[in-house]
Amino acid sequence: MAIVPHDAGGSSVSMAMPMLTPDNYMVWAIKAHAILDTHTLWEAVAPTGDAVVDGKKCKTARAMLLGTLVEDILLQVSAKLTAREVWDSLKVRFIGADRVWAARLATLRGDFDRLRMADGEALDVYVGRLGAMTARYASLGATLGDAALVKKLLDTVPDHLCPAVAGIEQFCNIDEMAFDEALGRLRAFDEQTQHRGQDGGEHGGDQLLLTVAQWAARERQQGSARDDGGGRSVASGNGGNRRSRCYNCGQRGHFRRDCTHQRKAAVVEERALLADVGVVDAGLL
Template identity: 75%
Template sequence: MAMPMLMVDNYTVWAIKAQAILDVHTVWEAVAPGDAAVNARKDKTARALLLGALPEDVLLQVSTKLTAREVWDSLKVRFVGADRVRAARLATLRGKFDRLKMADGEELDVYGGRLAAMAARYANLGETLGDAALVKKLLDTVPDRLFPVVAGIEQFQDVTTMAFDEALGRLRVFDERVRCRGQDSGERTDGQLLYTAAQWRARERRQGGARDDDDGKSVASSSGGNRRGRCYKCGEHGHFKRECPELRKAPAAKRALLADAGVEDDRLL
């Protein structure tokens, strides 16, 4: 089994594979001997396998290390960093994780990928970001449109033992169904209704349309008395129904009744 080549950005994965291969060759005990004495032949074999997996620039730097354990520790310090540097990087990473939040309009899969990438960065520093922390972060930072399914998950599932992929899958199913029904956001629909009402009022003002006598009165009073409404007796602009010339042409009795009716309507209005 050949050792994988160590690159600049794959130390964590490389270390996992290298440990497994050294263990298959029964020489991992030379790297992590514990309390037992190190077998010289196994130590040389482990050192040779490690050196064969290094690029030239790294190989020249660790070639002076005489044991497999020294080579392994040197690589770990080089790619992971000293303890103080590692602690500082972890503190910075924790701050970024705490501030992480799903942006407006961001796809759920994209945000899930960002969380998974954060877990990989923790692993590169030798720490583990477990499913419980990822699930809690996911449920706490999704937008309001996913709140119903979040409430259902927290009520009927044990989020402390739920896998991150399972939580992400449940949210994805709900999100797809909501999108298919065209109900991404209730606030957007309300805003459209309000905007349409505003457009309708503007259209009414452009047409100069007071819908009744009282609206005509309010328009006339607000503009200094220069504007008049539209008569709903003859349809002409410039006077109201009670002032319509058609009333003067009608018989006196009918005109009186209409005038009384007009006054009565005004009182009712």
């Protein structure tokens, strides 16, 4: 590992250029870029516009890059005479040509767009899948910003988290919100609803269905307890008739089917009807 002395404010600090392996190119590129930029050597690798590259800086940057390579890779790029050529050659080797890289990135973007939270999937598990997608982006030299991650998270959560999403979108600027903040708000809401049994989780949905069933059973029980459309009430124990109320006359102590007022009214009505029939018959005669 190459050791590069760095003088900052009179103190000597050793900055180590990481060794490049077949599996760590993205991490190596990030660290190498930062170290070269600290020594003002990055301009030799990626010059700005038509800027003239300083020859000494170019040689120094090239030497630092070659010092991070194992023997087989070193022999393949040793013919590159500038730091930029060495860097571009390594990029093509580990990432691919621009067209290949663009095709891989397009495929990855499609996978990200299709990513959804599965039914019954825990929030932390889904966040883990988002983190894996972020790592895949980084392996291609691209990044997933907080804005894209927050939007994906809010757009793909299940229905029981929609009230929290509505609150976040109404009171927060999601374009500037950090992903960890959005995740923390959703996690807090999820835990609260699970605690109250309102999210259709392990017990909430069963309890809700049980309540509906109980109400239905109660309605059936009350309906069967009524006589002739609600004429009697359910009585328990001795003296139930004393507590029952007649739905015909309103008095306690009997049911509507036993109500004498009802019978008297029926007799009066029957006599009146016979009288009317008799009058009509008499007129016809």
